Amino acid sequence: MTYNLNFPNGNVQTYNSLWDMEKAARLMGGEAKMINSDTYAFVSKK
Numbered sequence: 001m002t003y004n005l006n007f008p009n010g011n012v013q014t015y016n017s018l019w020d021m022e023k024a025a026r027l028m029g030g031e032a033k034m035i036n037s038d039t040y041a042f043v044s045k046k
Contacts, residue, residue, distance in 0.1 A: 005032055007042045 003021045005013045015021035025032040025042055032040035 001038060004039045005042055006035070006039065008044075 003015045003018055005015065005021050005025060007013075013021075013024070015024065021040065022032055025040075028042070028044075029046050030042050030044040033043050034040055
Protein backbone atom coordinates (compact mmCIF):
# COMPACT_ATOMS: atom_id res chain seq x y z
CA MET A 1 0.00 0.00 0.00
CA THR A 2 1.19 3.53 -0.70
CA TYR A 3 0.19 6.70 1.12
CA ASN A 4 -0.45 10.05 -0.55
CA LEU A 5 0.30 13.31 1.23
CA ASN A 6 -1.63 16.22 -0.33
CA PHE A 7 -0.33 19.77 0.08
CA PRO A 8 -2.38 22.99 0.01
CA ASN A 9 -0.64 24.07 -3.22
CA GLY A 10 -1.92 20.97 -5.05
CA ASN A 11 1.28 18.91 -4.93
CA VAL A 12 1.05 15.27 -3.90
CA GLN A 13 3.88 13.11 -2.55
CA THR A 14 3.62 9.32 -2.34
CA TYR A 15 5.24 7.26 0.41
CA ASN A 16 5.65 3.50 0.80
CA SER A 17 4.89 3.51 4.51
CA LEU A 18 2.77 5.49 6.91
CA TRP A 19 5.82 6.01 9.14
CA ASP A 20 7.84 7.57 6.30
CA MET A 21 4.98 9.92 5.44
CA GLU A 22 4.44 11.04 9.04
CA LYS A 23 8.19 11.56 9.51
CA ALA A 24 8.40 13.67 6.32
CA ALA A 25 5.44 15.81 7.42
CA ARG A 26 7.10 16.48 10.79
CA LEU A 27 10.38 17.40 9.08
CA MET A 28 8.48 19.90 6.92
CA GLY A 29 7.01 21.55 10.02
CA GLY A 30 3.55 20.04 10.02
CA GLU A 31 1.55 16.89 10.37
CA ALA A 32 -0.49 14.52 8.24
CA LYS A 33 -4.26 14.51 8.82
CA MET A 34 -6.20 11.51 7.52
CA ILE A 35 -8.67 12.07 4.67
CA ASN A 36 -9.24 8.36 4.04
CA SER A 37 -7.27 5.14 4.55
CA ASP A 38 -4.44 6.04 2.15
CA THR A 39 -4.80 9.80 1.57
CA TYR A 40 -3.65 12.45 4.00
CA ALA A 41 -3.56 16.25 4.01
CA PHE A 42 -0.50 18.19 5.12
CA VAL A 43 -1.32 20.67 7.87
CA SER A 44 1.38 23.19 8.75
CA LYS A 45 2.04 23.87 12.43
CA LYS A 46 3.52 27.29 11.61
